Amino acid sequence: MTTMSAESMLLIGESGVGKTHYGAQLLKRLLNTNGHFRMNGAATNLEPFEATMECLNDGRSAAHTPTPSYIDSVWPIIDSGCDTFTLVWPDYGGEQIKTLLSTRRVPSAWRARVATASAWMLMLRLHQLRVSDDLLSKPLATLAEGEAGEKSADKLIQPSDQARMIELLQILLYLRGNGVGEAANIPQLCLLLSCWDELGQPEPPQAMLRRQLPMLSDFITSNWKSPIVLGLSALERPLDKIVPDEEYITRGPEQFGYIVLPDGTTTPDLTFPLAVLLEHTEQNP
Amino acid sequence: MKECPLDTCFVPDTTCALGHLSLKDCSKWTGQEKSDTAQTESDDEIVLPWSGSALGRTDIGFVGGRRAPTMIGVVGPENAGKTSLLAAWYLLIGRGAAVSKRHVVAGSFTLTGWEAVARSMQWAPGTLPEFPAHTSTRGGRGQGLLHLAFREDGDRLRDYLFTDAPGLWFQKWAINEQAPDAKGARWIAENADAFVLTADCAALAGTDRGSARSALQLLARRLGANRRCRPVTLVWTKSDIPVADSMQAAVRDAVRSQIPDFEELKVSVQAPPDDTAGFGTGLTDLLKHTLQIRRLTQVLPPSRAKTDDPLFLFGARS
Numbered sequence: 182m183t184t185m186s187a188e189s190m191l192l193i194g195e196s197g198v199g200k201t202h203y204g205a206q207l208l209k210r211l212l213n214t215n216g217h218f219r220m221n222g223a224a225t226n227l228e229p230f231e232a233t234m235e236c237l238n239d240g241r242s243a244a245h246t247p248t249p250s251y252i253d254s255v256w257p258i259i260d261s262g263c264d265t266f267t268l269v270w271p272d273y274g275g276e277q278i279k280t281l282l283s284t285r286r287v288p289s290a291w292r293a294r295v296a297t298a299s300a301w302m303l304m305l306r307l308h309q310l311r312v313s314d315d316l317l318s319k320p321l322a323t324l325a326e327g328e329a330g331e332k333s334a335d336k337l338i339q340p341s342d343q344a345r346m347i348e349l350l351q352i353l354l355y356l357r358g359n360g361v362g363e364a365a366n367i368p369q370l371c372l373l374l375s376c377w378d379e380l381g382q383p384e385p386p387q388a389m390l391r392r393q394l395p396m397l398s399d400f401i402t403s404n405w406k407s408p409i410v411l412g413l414s415a416l417e418r419p420l421d422k423i424v425p426d427e428e429y430i431t432r433g434p435e436q437f438g439y440i441v442l443p444d445g446t447t448t449p450d451l452t453f454p455l456a457v458l459l460e461h462t463e464q465n466p
Numbered sequence: 467m468k469e470c471p472l473d474t475c476f477v478p479d480t481t482c483a484l485g486h487l488s489l490k491d492c493s494k495w496t497g498q499e500k501s502d503t504a505q506t507e508s509d510d511e512i513v514l515p516w517s518g519s520a521l522g523r524t525d526i527g528f529v530g531g532r533r534a535p536t537m538i539g540v541v542g543p544e545n546a547g548k549t550s551l552l553a554a555w556y557l558l559i560g561r562g563a564a565v566s567k568r569h570v571v572a573g574s575f576t577l578t579g580w581e582a583v584a585r586s587m588q589w590a591p592g593t594l595p596e597f598p599a600h601t602s603t604r605g606g607r608g609q610g611l612l613h614l615a616f617r618e619d620g621d622r623l624r625d626y627l628f629t630d631a632p633g634l635w636f637q638k639w640a641i642n643e644q645a646p647d648a649k650g651a652r653w654i655a656e657n658a659d660a661f662v663l664t665a666d667c668a669a670l671a672g673t674d675r676g677s678a679r680s681a682l683q684l685l686a687r688r689l690g691a692n693r694r695c696r697p698v699t700l701v702w703t704k705s706d707i708p709v710a711d712s713m714q715a716a717v718r719d720a721v722r723s724q725i726p727d728f729e730e731l732k733v734s735v736q737a738p739p740d741d742t743a744g745f746g747t748g749l750t751d752l753l754k755h756t757l758q759i760r761r762l763t764q765v766l767p768p769s770r771a772k773t774d775d776p777l778f779l780f781g782a783r784s
Contacts, residue, residue, distance in 0.1 A: 285517065289510035313588040315557045316735050318744035340518075341588075343560060344577040351573055352514060395562025396571055403572040403617035 189269040190458070191298030191368070193349070196275030198304040199375045201246050203415040204254075204272055205233035207451050209435040211258065216452035221259035229254055229272035240429035242420035246274045251290065260456070268455065282340075282349060287356060295356040300369045300458040303350070304413070307393050308379040310342040343396045350400065369461040370401065370408045371454050377412035377441055378419070385445035386412040409457050412441025471496050474524045481515040483527065518578030520610025520630060523653070529575055529613055535625035537611070538756055539658030541651075541689060543681050544633030546666035547703035552612060552628055553584040554735055554749050559614075560584075563745050569757050572615040572623055579612050583630060587735075616757060626757065629654050640684040643692075655692040660759040662752075663689060663700050663728075665717055667707040679713060683720040690724025697759055698728045701752060705732035731755065 194200045208230050211220040227234075229252045233243035251273040259265045271294070281287060340348065357367060374386050382389060387410040391398040401408050417437040420426055429437065439447045440454065470476075472494050475483035486492040515528055529535050540548045559571055574580060611627040618624050631650055639651035663686065669678035689698065700721050702709070721728050733748040741747075 285514045286511040287514065289512075292512065312560055313590065315584070315588045317554060317557055317587075317737075317746045317749075318561065319589060320736065320744075340578060340581050341560065344581055347573065348518060348577050351575070355514065391562065396560045399559075399562060399571040400573060403570040403620075 189294075189298045190271070191294055191301045192271050192304070193278065193301060193353070194275055194304035194375075195278050196245070197309065198275065198306045199413075199415055200275065200304060201230065201233050201243060201272055202237075203304070203373070203375065203413060203451070204270055205230040205237060205243070206415045206434060206438050207270070208256075209234060209237075210451050211256065213435045216450040217456045218258050218260050218452040220256060221265050222257040224257070225255040226252065227254065228252065234434075237416075237420075237429065237434035240420065240425035240427060242416070242422050244422070246272060250274050251277065266459070278349060281352065282345060287352070292356050295353050296358070298368055299462050300371065301353065302371045302373060302454065302458065304373045304375045305346065306375050307389065308376055310346075310394060312343060312394065313341065343394050346394070346397050347400045350404070354404070367405065369458055370405045371458050372401070372408060372410045373413040373454060374411070374441075375413045375415065377414040378417060383445065385443060386410045386441050387443060407461070409454070409461070410443065411454055413454075414439050415451065470494060474527060478513060480517065481513045483515075516575040518576060519582070520576050520579035520612055521627070522610060526611070526627070529625055529627065533623075533625065534761070535613070535627045536660070536759065536761055537627045537629070537658045538759070539629050539654040539661045540631070540664065541636055541654070541661050541685065542633055542664030542703075543637050543666065543669070543678070543685065546633055546664040546669070548633065548664050549583050549630055550587070550735065551662070551664065551701070551703060551733065551749070552630055553587050554746060555753050556580040556584045557587060558745060558749060558753070563743075563750060566754065568619055569616040569754070570620075572617040574614050576611070576613045579610060579630075583612070624757075629658065636685055637681060640681065640688045643688065655689065658696065659761045660697040660756070661689060661693060661699070662756065663698055663721070664703045665700060667702055667704040667709050670709045670713050670717065671707050675713060679716055682717055686721045687724050693725065695762060698725045699752070699755065700728050700730045702730075702732040704734055705747060706734040706736040729755070
């Protein structure tokens with residue numbers, strides 16, 4: 182048996198991408214030994230996921246994580262090869278990411294997290310992100326004339342989804358001490374395209390990312406040598422906050438959810454992203 | 467919070483210009499108390515060194531710290547489509563249409579600046595897209611440098627700065643090289659590594675085409691006198707609008723007389739009738755052409771030394 186040092190995962194995701202739901206489902210998998218990994222003892226603090234696991238047991242989706250909350254849950258884990266390690270899995274309100282981007286000030290706690298994480302997992306909910314049509318892709322027969330100047334000069338610029346995500350990654354790279362574009366010695370990146378069941382597309386995750394957010398896809402491939410892009414459906418189907426899903430209650434939430442692998446096939450093992458990230462981290466310590 | 471004596475440092479609006487995350491580590495920091503209201507920053511927070519907006523001259527050091535960026539001066543009279551050209555490039559890059567295997571976007575420190583120029587050309591609920599607003603000489607969406615980094619051939623990283631400057635600067639500069647309100651144009655002429663000279667087809671085909679031609683000829687002359695062998699690309703903007711052959715020839719001859727090695731491309735946001743790709747006309751070609759421009763380098767004379775030892779290479783007598 183090999184004992185490994187603690188692996189701290191920086192889980193990055195805006196509000197509503199499903200971080201807590203995935204954390205709760207992951208925890209259930211680990212506790213029920215269904216995947217490549219299982220819990221090797223007791224986690225330090227299951228509080229962030231307790232309410233969510235209860236909701237899922239009742240066949241309902243959970244409430245939003247409060248904004249100021251940031252709790253690290255430390256999980257002792259063992260894999261099928263009897264290698265053990267400790268995973269630090271965070272849970273926080275996604276608005277913290279939004280605040281970081283809007284204020285452009287980074288609290289010391291976030292600096293420390295970015296500096297110490299051995300791998301980054303970025304969750305994107307593609308269904309909520311898009312590239313707008315423009316004059317090139319969807320031309321106007323007659324352009325609006327006249328008051329053009331004042332309107333656009335006074336508009337408050339809200340960055341596009343792609344720009345926002347790229348800026349976030351640039352900030353993290355800066356905090357890590359690596360300039361943007363310096364591909365060496367940066368943490369392995371895994372993109373989890375969450376709520377995959379919303380997309381209804383048979384394309385592999387990498388192709389889906391490229392099709393929906395091409396500039397972000399380019400940015401990632403030019404900054405990471407081998408980024409991992411996976412699809413994730415933590416719940417497998419949409420759940421209501423009030424009306425319970427009977428099948429969930431009967432079969433248990435651990436029977437639901439899947440990961441979409443790079444080739445487009447699926448696996449019910451929600452611990453798969455951890456396995457590939459750990460594999461890359463071991464290869465490039 | 468303390469004040470920094472360096473002209474290029476804007477603590478607390480940005481982080482330390484010398485890169486210190488903690489001001490206590492900065493040797494330039496004098497410890498003089500700052501009197502304004504910038505006390506809101508918590509001591510355990512750091513401020514990012516870039517704002518995302520278009521860069522000013524003092525910001526270049528941050529981008530240029532890793533390697534010298536290539537600066538593309540986009541030059542032309544007012545309303546010639548300079549900002550629209552930049553906006554169209556950004557929109558095409560955003561759709562993955564303007565990159566090749568040779569050049570893949572690797573980041574930008576002016577994403578908000580790019581969004582500012584491109585936003586008006588995007589469809590948004592309740593508003594019609596339009597061309598970017600006039601680039602103001604003061605206030606509003608200001609002039610500046612827009613940054614893009616590209617990974618070239620999957621290996622080398624190259625930084626580019628594109629100037630987004632008011633056409634009025636260049637018009638003043640064309641008439642009077644030392645005009646007080648042409649300072650920005652002079653700076654671009656002095657520092658750019660290559661120039662894109664925009665010829666506005668709408669103006670050259672419009673009712674004021676005579677004065678448009680004359681203004682462009684003056685500008686070409688001024689640019690030719692100041693370019694110091696740096697590459698110039700004459701770009702016919704709004705090229706879906708036909709310009710009389712004689713007018714084209716007059717402009718071309720004027721440019722050639724000053725810049726014999728100029729290159730020429732036509733662009734428009736309007737695609738040819740049978741083209742449904744939504745890339746406009748010539749925009750991606752111009753971007754690819756621009757990204758291949760290299761800064762002029764000095765060529766050292768061949769050494770006459772007869773030794774391989776670098777210590778004795780220079781100054782050796784043959």
